[in-house]
Ligand code: SAM
């Protein structure tokens with residue numbers, strides 16, 4: 460039987476609100492991961508960028524430190540060199556990528572907002588990795604269309620991180636599947652959408668959470684049956700679906 464203490468733990472400890480950086484059972488467990496394995500090993504530039512971003516009004520959008528560490532590990536495991544990122548914001552995941560890939564590695568980075576990227580850019584420069592980044596201001600879809608037109612780009616990306624407008628993820632996937640190499644990886648971020656993917660129809664969700672939820676649900680369904688990829692949905696951050704192209 461649940462005790463009062465359990466009840467209190469459930470109410471206070473579970474992440475109900477958008478903005479929590481984990482879908483774990485309790486804040487304490489998440490803090491444990493951060494303090495034991497993430498913060499002590501976080502690159503000093505990543506820490507600096509995280510602290511700058513924390514002061515920005517839209518800081519809810521940033522990639523969490525544990526997810527940054529995960530991306531870095533994944534990039535190194537697959538020896539990623541030619542990469543792409545859709546949705547940069549102040550650049551936390553971008554910096555994680557830039558630090559993880561080799562000196563001659565590349566990141567095509569896209570965002571409709573350059574100002575936020577410029578907030579993080581001095582830190583990226585200080586870390587000595589800005590030469591790896593080709594930042595394009597503007598919507599990602601037309602850039603992808605251009606890339607797809609040229610056969611040379613097909614199968615040329617080792618890793619692509621998608622962390623932008625959720626209502627376009629399916630459109631991105633249609634193009635990215637040609638651009639990523641066989642054996643390469645696409646990571647779709649926020650695929651658990653703050654847990655709202657399992658919220659009952661009458662759940663009191665914030666307007667934008669409710670709006671994007673249907674797109675996230677559609678994406679998840681589409682990825683689950685796509686024979687061109689193997690997938691793994693991880694409860695890191697707000698959920699990330701790792702897709703490995705197999706044909
Ligand atoms: N990966 C980032 C990080 O680690 O901080 C967070 C990205 S944030 C969740 C989403 C970003 O997508 C925003 O900066 C927003 O401007 C950008 N965005 C929205 N629509 C876009 C589009 N159509 N094309 C490119 N970027 C877009």
Ligand code: CA
Nearest residue numbers: 522622648649
């Ligand atoms: Ca995200």
